[in-house]
Amino acid sequence: MNVKISLVANGLEWAGEVEPRLTLADLLRDHLALTGTHLGCEHGVCGACTVLLDGQAARSCLTLAVQADGRQVTTVEGLSDDLLPRELFQCGFCRSGFVCSAEALLRREPLPRAVELPELLAGNICRCTGYEPILEALSARLPG
Amino acid sequence: MPGYLADLAVPGALELAFVRSPFAHALIGKVSGPAVTATELGVGDLRLGGHGVAPWPWPALARREARFVGEAVAVVWAETRAQAEDLAESVEVEFEPLEPEAPLRLFERTIDAGAVEACFQRADHVLERTFSCARQTPLPLETRGVLAHFEAGRLTLWSSTQIPHILRRGIAQALELEESAIRVLVPEVGGGFGLKAHVFPEELVAAQLARRLGRPVRWIEDRRENLLASVHAHDNEVLMRAAFGADGRVLAVEADLRCDVGAYSVYPFSASLEPATAASAIFAAYDLQGLRVSARAVTSHRCPVGAYRGVGTNTAVYVTERMLDLIARHVGLDPLEVRRRNALRHLPCTTLGGRELDSGDYLELLRRVESVSGYEALRREQAKARRHGKLFGIGLALFNEHSGTGQSEYRSRGIEEVSGLDACRVRVTAEGRIVIHTSSVEIGQNHAPAYRRLTERMLGVEPGRVDIEEGDTDVCPPGTGAFVSRGAVGVLDAIAGALRLAGEQDLAPGTDVTCSIDPKQVFPSGAHLAVVEVDAVTFVPRLRRYLAVEDCGTLIDQRTVSEQIRGGVAMGAGKVLLEESAYGEDGQPLAATLLDYLVPVAADIPRIEIEHLVSPSPISAQGSKGVGEAGTIGAFGAVANAVADAVAPLGAELLELPYGPQRIFAAIQLATTSKQKKGRRPGG
Ligand code: FES
Ligand code: FES
Numbered sequence: 102m103n104v105k106i107s108l109v110a111n112g113l114e115w116a117g118e119v120e121p122r123l124t125l126a127d128l129l130r131d132h133l134a135l136t137g138t139h140l141g142c143e144h145g146v147c148g149a150c151t152v153l154l155d156g157q158a159a160r161s162c163l164t165l166a167v168q169a170d171g172r173q174v175t176t177v178e179g180l181s182d183d184l185l186p187r188e189l190f191q192c193g194f195c196r197s198g199f200v201c202s203a204e205a206l207l208r209r210e211p212l213p214r215a216v217e218l219p220e221l222l223a224g225n226i227c228r229c230t231g232y233e234p235i236l237e238a239l240s241a242r243l244p245g
Numbered sequence: 246m247p248g249y250l251a252d253l254a255v256p257g258a259l260e261l262a263f264v265r266s267p268f269a270h271a272l273i274g275k276v277s278g279p280a281v282t283a284t285e286l287g288v289g290d291l292r293l294g295g296h297g298v299a300p301w302p303w304p305a306l307a308r309r310e311a312r313f314v315g316e317a318v319a320v321v322w323a324e325t326r327a328q329a330e331d332l333a334e335s336v337e338v339e340f341e342p343l344e345p346e347a348p349l350r351l352f353e354r355t356i357d358a359g360a361v362e363a364c365f366q367r368a369d370h371v372l373e374r375t376f377s378c379a380r381q382t383p384l385p386l387e388t389r390g391v392l393a394h395f396e397a398g399r400l401t402l403w404s405s406t407q408i409p410h411i412l413r414r415g416i417a418q419a420l421e422l423e424e425s426a427i428r429v430l431v432p433e434v435g436g437g438f439g440l441k442a443h444v445f446p447e448e449l450v451a452a453q454l455a456r457r458l459g460r461p462v463r464w465i466e467d468r469r470e471n472l473l474a475s476v477h478a479h480d481n482e483v484l485m486r487a488a489f490g491a492d493g494r495v496l497a498v499e500a501d502l503r504c505d506v507g508a509y510s511v512y513p514f515s516a517s518l519e520p521a522t523a524a525s526a527i528f529a530a531y532d533l534q535g536l537r538v539s540a541r542a543v544t545s546h547r548c549p550v551g552a553y554r555g556v557g558t559n560t561a562v563y564v565t566e567r568m569l570d571l572i573a574r575h576v577g578l579d580p581l582e583v584r585r586r587n588a589l590r591h592l593p594c595t596t597l598g599g600r601e602l603d604s605g606d607y608l609e610l611l612r613r614v615e616s617v618s619g620y621e622a623l624r625r626e627q628a629k630a631r632r633h634g635k636l637f638g639i640g641l642a643l644f645n646e647h648s649g650t651g652q653s654e655y656r657s658r659g660i661e662e663v664s665g666l667d668a669c670r671v672r673v674t675a676e677g678r679i680v681i682h683t684s685s686v687e688i689g690q691n692h693a694p695a696y697r698r699l700t701e702r703m704l705g706v707e708p709g710r711v712d713i714e715e716g717d718t719d720v721c722p723p724g725t726g727a728f729v730s731r732g733a734v735g736v737l738d739a740i741a742g743a744l745r746l747a748g749e750q751d752l753a754p755g756t757d758v759t760c761s762i763d764p765k766q767v768f769p770s771g772a773h774l775a776v777v778e779v780d781a782v783t784f785v786p787r788l789r790r791y792l793a794v795e796d797c798g799t800l801i802d803q804r805t806v807s808e809q810i811r812g813g814v815a816m817g818a819g820k821v822l823l824e825e826s827a828y829g830e831d832g833q834p835l836a837a838t839l840l841d842y843l844v845p846v847a848a849d850i851p852r853i854e855i856e857h858l859v860s861p862s863p864i865s866a867q868g869s870k871g872v873g874e875a876g877t878i879g880a881f882g883a884v885a886n887a888v889a890d891a892v893a894p895l896g897a898e899l900l901e902l903p904y905g906p907q908r909i910f911a912a913i914q915l916a917t918t919s920k921q922k923k924g925r926r927p928g929g
Contacts, residue, residue, distance in 0.1 A: 120327075122327070123327075127327075130251075130252075131325075134254070136248060136251070136252035136254075139249065139251075139386075139387070139435070140251070141386045141387065141388075141435075141468070142468040142838070142839050143467060143468060144468065144838050144839065144840075146838070146839035146840060147386065147468075147839060149386060190689075191436075191689035191690070191691065191808060191812060192385070192386070192387065192433075192434060192435045192436040192437075192688060192689030193433065193435070193689070194249065194385075194386045194387045194435030194436060195386050218847070219846075219847040219848040219850075220847075220848045222846075222847045223846040223847050223848040224846070225846070225847070226386060226839070226844055226846060227386070227847075228384060228385055228386045228436050228438070228812075228816065228844070229386075229436055229689050229812045230808065230811065230812050230815075231811040231812045231814060231815030231816075231850050231853055232815065232846075232847040232850050233811060233850070233852055233853060234808070235847070236847060
């Protein structure tokens with residue numbers, strides 16, 4: 102039994118019928134062609150699938166599409182490239198998740214302390230960079 | 246190519262799902278449901294010629310019996326992955342569980358060089374230990390994936406692979422197609438680390454089904470499959486004996502390596518990969534008078550072991566460096582001093598293990614580690630921390646590794662499936678743009694800046710005029726792909742060669758030249774230092790500081806080198822502290838999610854200090870050496886020693902990776918109980 106939902110993704114309205122079991126990640130990737138959101142584990146650990154749901158970070162692999170009904174979804178495609186530019190990464194697969202996590206973090210807490218960044222971003226796995234370029238780019242934005 | 250494999254939009258593509266064995270060893274009976282089994286699929290094996298290994302190929306789908314948990318037994322397809330998974334669930338397989346088979350020996354490598362016996366007789370001390378290097382997995386963030394389409398007699402295969410040409414060859418052989426009837430395309434790759442340098446059963450299945458169904462067929466691996474049934478790494482047990490003098494000079498080493506290579510021999514490297522690389526890497530940075538190694542690959546009912554960043558060198562450096570620290574402790578010398586006394590002094594030279602070391606200055610590496618880390622002050626800091634009850638450890642590693650293995654080396658090992666050549670084709674378009682195609686692929690190493698810089702340096706062409714197109718077997722020259730850190734060796738030499746040829750034609754539009762190189766192994770080296778603090782209550786080890794002094798010859802692009810080292814160190818630290826693909830007694834995997842298979846997150850990795858030393862290689866044309874693996878390899882020594890050093894005051898001796906809280910706790914307990922026993926009087 103499909104369910105009617107509507108949501109706003111990166112500022113554009115979308116409405117349609119979805120299977121109740123459809124994840125938000127699959128909705129975004131397969132139905133809205135927003136393939137910038139990546140899937141690294143599909144069980145809520147790696148953070149690659151992170152998106153913003155009403156401005157807060159959410160694992161789109163653990164969120165059902167029906168839970169996003171009536172809400173605002175922002176994916177990496179809807180965010181600026183400047184926060185964490187592609188050059189900071191190697192394979193780049195983790196980037197979308199980091200961009201969304203960092204964006205959510207800065208919205209919630211505009212001035213985190215640089216020393217706290219590693220803990221604040223501990224929900225995202227990167228296998229290539231050793232994290233330093235990502236953390237440095239973010240701390241460079243903070244005063245002091 | 247923009248987008249990763251799962252992002253490719255291919256209308257009409259069917260999605261595959263595999264039915265996998267829940268048993269470590271079982272006979273496969275009746276399969277009911279809408280599934281295709283091995284018999285119906287009709288795909289040959291990926292045969293490995295030579296290698297000096299017993300043939301033990303990994304079939305596309307298990308035939309009579311399944312040999313490890315996760316092995317693909319049947320395949321189903323549907324319009325969406327979710328539907329395919331439903332179908333897979335509906336398939337019933339009658340398994341008849343079997344007892345485990347006795348391990349088979351697939352490969353053996355021995356080294357017996359120098360005066361081993363005499364050294365052991367003459368030595369003041371002999372230490373013997375058994376180390377184990379846990380079974381682990383490379384775990385790129387993007388899992389495997391393949392998309393196959395058969396059209397007008399030609400197979401197009403998109404694969405998240407490090408080895409497009411080897412993949413083409415493997416598929417051609419198993420499906421009995423001409424290589425020219427196959428085009429392999431590599432989209433963006435979300436990390437490889439060696440895992441994607443194999444031809445996998447699922448790729449054969451997808452290719453064959455695309456041919457049979459006449460529709461594009463895609464398979465995207467999920468993380469559980471990746472953790473259970475892609476490839477694992479290591480799983481080695483090493484019994485090591487070292488003979489040394491009271492001055493800490495090591496005279497000779499004996500090592501016996503047992504490498505559990507899992508259920509099958511992987512394509513194209515075979516089961517020889519771990520034992521062969523580990524054997525020659527034991528004590529390879531040190532001056533010995535005798536070396537005897539016996540290394541063998543044995544089967545088990547576990548996931549096949551394949552390539553991983555550093556391969557057998559990780560194990561070799563781990564056991565070598567741990568042993569040196571135990572030796573230092575035994576003779577009461579500082580670990581840095583013991584390394585200084587034993588390091589190879591006169592390069593180039595050939596080691597007893599047969600490594601033809603081309604260049605390097607190992608004493609200088611140690612000097613740099615000493616001065617940059619402020620070693621003496623660090624030891625004072627440690628003494629102070631210990632007085633305050635802290636478990637504070639400092640660990641060192643000195644090592645070299647092989648990079649850029651070429652054709653002659655592979656042939657001498659009997660390996661036919663790996664070309665060993667690196668190649669580059671340079672084209673000049675009608676608009677005057679320079680297009681560089683190589684036999685390598687981009688998997689996150691960031692080739693473009695290095696290639697562009699070389700073009701600028703050699704031909705004075707501004708970087709904006711240079712395009713790089715890799716990962717398409719129709720336009721790229723055949724070669725080996727991207728592994729064994731060959732980028733800065735053969736690939737770069739081939740690019741330089743092709744650019745030179747293009748320059749000779751004045752870069753006239755229409756120029757189209759190719760250069761192919763058979764690289765010879767060159768040996769980057771490094772000295773690393775790690776500082777670890779182990780929580781005195783929870784025994785959780787934390788990496789506090791890391792310094793890598795690396796020497797990969799001439800630096801082509803310093804930023805890329807540093808990125809490779811840093812990422813490699815972080816990975817290696819994870820391997821030492823966290824990662825383990827554990828199995829239960831019954832052959833059931835214990836790490837099937839990322840909650841069981843732990844990898845480092847940002848909070849686990851400190852800022853990594855990197856220093857460069859440059860000993861240009863006299864062999865590679867640019868003087869450069871590979872750098873993709875050095876970070877990981879060094880961490881296997883330095884981080885392990887740092888944890889061990891942290892808990893050494895408690896009498897604990899760590900031998901089994903990973904050095905997580907459980908192992909640390911067990912080692913401390915063992916030390917306490919044996920102390921109590923010693924303290925007890927006989928009969929009391
Ligand atoms: S894909 Fe959602 S957390 Fe990994
Ligand atoms: S850049 Fe590859 S996982 Fe982060």
